[in-house]
Amino acid sequence: MEKISGARSLMIALEKEGVDIAFGLPGGANLPIYDELYKSNIRHVLVRHEQSASHMADGYGRVSRRPGVCFATSGPGATNIVTGIATAQADSAPMVAITGQVPSKMIGRDAFQESDIIGITNPIVKYAFQPMTPGEIPEVVKKAFYIASTGRPGPVLIDIPKDVQQNEAEIHFPSEVKIRGYHPWVDPDIKEIERATEMLLSAERPIILAGGGVIISGAFAELQSIAELLMIPVVTTFKGKGSFPENHPLSLGPIGMHGHAEANKMMTEADCVLACGSRFSDRSVGTFEEFEKNLKIIHMDVDPAEIGKNQTTNVAVVGDVKTSLRIMVKMLIQKAIKRNGESAWAKRVKETKDYYRENLKIHPHPLAASKVLKKLREVLPGQSIVTTEVGQHQMWASLFFDVIQPGTFFSSTGLGTMGWGFPAAIGAKAARPDVPVLDIAGEGSFNMTENSLAVSVLEDLPVIVFLLNNFTLGMVAQWQRTFYDRRMIGVDLKNCPDYVKVAEAYGAQGIRATTIDEIGKAVQTALKSNVTTVIDIPIDPQEDVFPFVAPGTSLKDMILPS
Amino acid sequence: MWSIISVLVENKPGVLFKITNLFRSRNYNIDSISVGITENPEVSRMTITTEADEKQLNQIIKQLDKLIDTIEVKLLDEKKSIYRELVMMKIKVTKPTDIKEITDLANAFKCDVHDVRKSSIILEITATPDRINALEDLVRGYGILEMARTGICALARGERNEG
Numbered sequence: 109m110e111k112i113s114g115a116r117s118l119m120i121a122l123e124k125e126g127v128d129i130a131f132g133l134p135g136g137a138n139l140p141i142y143d144e145l146y147k148s149n150i151r152h153v154l155v156r157h158e159q160s161a162s163h164m165a166d167g168y169g170r171v172s173r174r175p176g177v178c179f180a181t182s183g184p185g186a187t188n189i190v191t192g193i194a195t196a197q198a199d200s201a202p203m204v205a206i207t208g209q210v211p212s213k214m215i216g217r218d219a220f221q222e223s224d225i226i227g228i229t230n231p232i233v234k235y236a237f238q239p240m241t242p243g244e245i246p247e248v249v250k251k252a253f254y255i256a257s258t259g260r261p262g263p264v265l266i267d268i269p270k271d272v273q274q275n276e277a278e279i280h281f282p283s284e285v286k287i288r289g290y291h292p293w294v295d296p297d298i299k300e301i302e303r304a305t306e307m308l309l310s311a312e313r314p315i316i317l318a319g320g321g322v323i324i325s326g327a328f329a330e331l332q333s334i335a336e337l338l339m340i341p342v343v344t345t346f347k348g349k350g351s352f353p354e355n356h357p358l359s360l361g362p363i364g365m366h367g368h369a370e371a372n373k374m375m376t377e378a379d380c381v382l383a384c385g386s387r388f389s390d391r392s393v394g395t396f397e398e399f400e401k402n403l404k405i406i407h408m409d410v411d412p413a414e415i416g417k418n419q420t421t422n423v424a425v426v427g428d429v430k431t432s433l434r435i436m437v438k439m440l441i442q443k444a445i446k447r448n449g450e451s452a453w454a455k456r457v458k459e460t461k462d463y464y465r466e467n468l469k470i471h472p473h474p475l476a477a478s479k480v481l482k483k484l485r486e487v488l489p490g491q492s493i494v495t496t497e498v499g500q501h502q503m504w505a506s507l508f509f510d511v512i513q514p515g516t517f518f519s520s521t522g523l524g525t526m527g528w529g530f531p532a533a534i535g536a537k538a539a540r541p542d543v544p545v546l547d548i549a550g551e552g553s554f555n556m557t558e559n560s561l562a563v564s565v566l567e568d569l570p571v572i573v574f575l576l577n578n579f580t581l582g583m584v585a586q587w588q589r590t591f592y593d594r595r596m597i598g599v600d601l602k603n604c605p606d607y608v609k610v611a612e613a614y615g616a617q618g619i620r621a622t623t624i625d626e627i628g629k630a631v632q633t634a635l636k637s638n639v640t641t642v643i644d645i646p647i648d649p650q651e652d653v654f655p656f657v658a659p660g661t662s663l664k665d666m667i668l669p670s
Numbered sequence: 671m672w673s674i675i676s677v678l679v680e681n682k683p684g685v686l687f688k689i690t691n692l693f694r695s696r697n698y699n700i701d702s703i704s705v706g707i708t709e710n711p712e713v714s715r716m717t718i719t720t721e722a723d724e725k726q727l728n729q730i731i732k733q734l735d736k737l738i739d740t741i742e743v744k745l746l747d748e749k750k751s752i753y754r755e756l757v758m759m760k761i762k763v764t765k766p767t768d769i770k771e772i773t774d775l776a777n778a779f780k781c782d783v784h785d786v787r788k789s790s791i792i793l794e795i796t797a798t799p800d801r802i803n804a805l806e807d808l809v810r811g812y813g814i815l816e817m818a819r820t821g822i823c824a825l826a827r828g829e830r831n832e833g
Binding site for chain 2: 226227230231234235255287288289290411412413415416417
């Protein structure tokens with residue numbers, strides 16, 4: 109057998125996993141990897157900051173449902189991807205992050221650009237490997253992709269000392285791997301699904317809560333079948349937004365801190381919830397004790413540790429959500445159950461939805477977020493992929509931008525990472541070059557990773573940055589207005605920089621849109637030209653996000669716009 | 671509720687760190703932890719004792735189980751398992767009669783007596799925490815100069831029908 113280097117075996121192993129693109133930035137400790145990347149068929153996307161590489165890999169992974177790959181060197185390169193790894197972990201996104209490490213003999217000697225990235229990332233990875241011989245690398249890569257993409261997906265780190273990249277050995281590539289302590293697939297217990305079905309059928313006021321797990325498992329059709337067979341309204345978590353078409357008559361939209369009023373209201377009135385692939389985050393359910401009062405909870409999740417973590421459940425179905433829902437659909441069909449939606453509950457749901465959709469006060473400004481985002485929905489094709497940054501604009505997107513085609517909306521919902529949306533959109537574009545990709549952004553978040561404009565332009569990964577610019581760290585400002593008696597500090601961004609000029613400086617297209625009409629035209633221009641475009645939309649810095657469930661309170665305490 | 675959890679893990683570097691870091695990051699409490707390899711050199715057994723209510727204990731077990739390097743996680747029933755801790759105590763000797771008194775206590779508790787000196791004596795006891803605490807109470811009057819505890823080590827008893 110021919111001897112090859114660790115770096116070469118890494119590249120072969122990645123190609124065997126079907127990797128055709130990787131996001132990263134080279135440095136001293138991963139140069140042997142880059143030298144092999146030079147010779148391989150894998151496309152390298154050079155970033156301007158490693159954090160963005162990890163977000164691009166994350167965006168790529170969420171959209172393609174295959175692990176996105178990012179590279180960083182040791183020390184600061186590795187620590188720069190920590191935020192990206194934590195973001196992927198919080199949102200169960202498949203990712204394989206590959207870092208260079210100082211040579212094995214230098215580990216523990218506080219060498220130049222040495223950081224204990226295995227120790228640093230321990231609580232935020234699904235698993236981490238540090239191969240100490242070149243021969244281990246193929247198995248490590250195979251295991252990394254297996255772990256990252258199965259069960260509840262997540263980020264896996266591979267940290268490779270430089271000498272392990274360089275040294276040569278006779279290397280064997282395994283065709284399959286087995287990990288005795290890892291059982292990602294559990295067949296759902298049919299009896300529990302039967303119990304769940306009975307409970308749902310006997311409920312007077314049932315509701316479905318669809319979480320991110322529905323999107324990850326692609327259980328859109330199954331979810332819709334159950335909702336339609338039983339005529340049960342569907343609310344989602346924010347991560348589950350778009351798991352159910354938001355223009356569907358049974359859709360009530362996301363619940364939570366900034367959930368739709370009708371969704372929060374109906375959630376609190378329901379007597380039984382079928383929660384699919386949701387982890388009952390505090391952002392979604394408010395206070396745990398209040399949420400579960402007078403509510404029967406059926407919980408379907410692939411991760412057994414989520415059962416009973418935040419809420420006490422009445423029926424738990426552990427397993428892939430798509431499989432569990434499919435079995436439930438079959439049971440309903442076998443029992444010939446098809447409801448017509450004329451129950452008192454269905455009427456109550458419809459009344460509530462109509463009431464809130466007609467009567468909620470809209471912010472009195474020509475560029476109120478609701479108007480801006482409804483215009484965007486009007487002009488953006490339904491199959492487009494939308495990401496968001498983190499802040500007020502994100503919550504407005506949740507409230508006012510309806511996702512029509514399931515699985516086209518992605519956001520940093522768990523960790524709430526500012527700066528995620530733009531690089532994630534670039535990663536999404538790499539995964540789906542055939543559809544438009546747009547980042548609903550705020551300028552505070554966009555600031556954090558805006559140097560990815562260079563990547564978007566130079567790598568021909570055009571995305572649209574739809575910038576709701578209120579010159580303010582708006583969500584913080586809202587909290588200071590609401591909870592800190594308007595003592596505003598650290599929030600004013602003073603209209604700096606000029607984003608049209610920023611875009612142009614990077615060779616992208618910059619358009620300022622100051623009316624609803626101009627916004628529509630700007631999006632159309634961006635779509636038609638198919639070049640990276642920043643649409644700078646000056647909105648009202650005083651606009652707050654409503655409805656609002658204050659932290660530490662329950663969905664019942666939802667504050668409406670006054 | 672004081673509980674004993676027995677965990678079989680991959681015997682490789684970093685696994686103890688992952689287990690203890692899990693307890694730290696999720697705000698659980700480790701009362702004691704003991705680790706050693708098993709009959710299979712690739713596998714170690716960790717015996718963890720913790721103070722947690724039922725809901726939290728349930729989560730601890732599930733989160734431990736979720737770790738990829740854990741092979742088996744079992745909550746041990748105190749009545750259906752053997753559990754012991756090894757403790758050494760260096761006890762102060764003030765007057766010559768102390769030695770006899772301490773040695774008598776040691777015999778009553780089936781301790782080994784080591785390193786008998788004019789000013790101190792070391793007792794070694796392997797017992798349940800209750801018995802150890804009882805001995806500790808009795809010798810405290812003499813003065814405990816130093817003490818080392820291994821933490822609980824435990825195994826589930828054989829099934830009844832195994833004979």
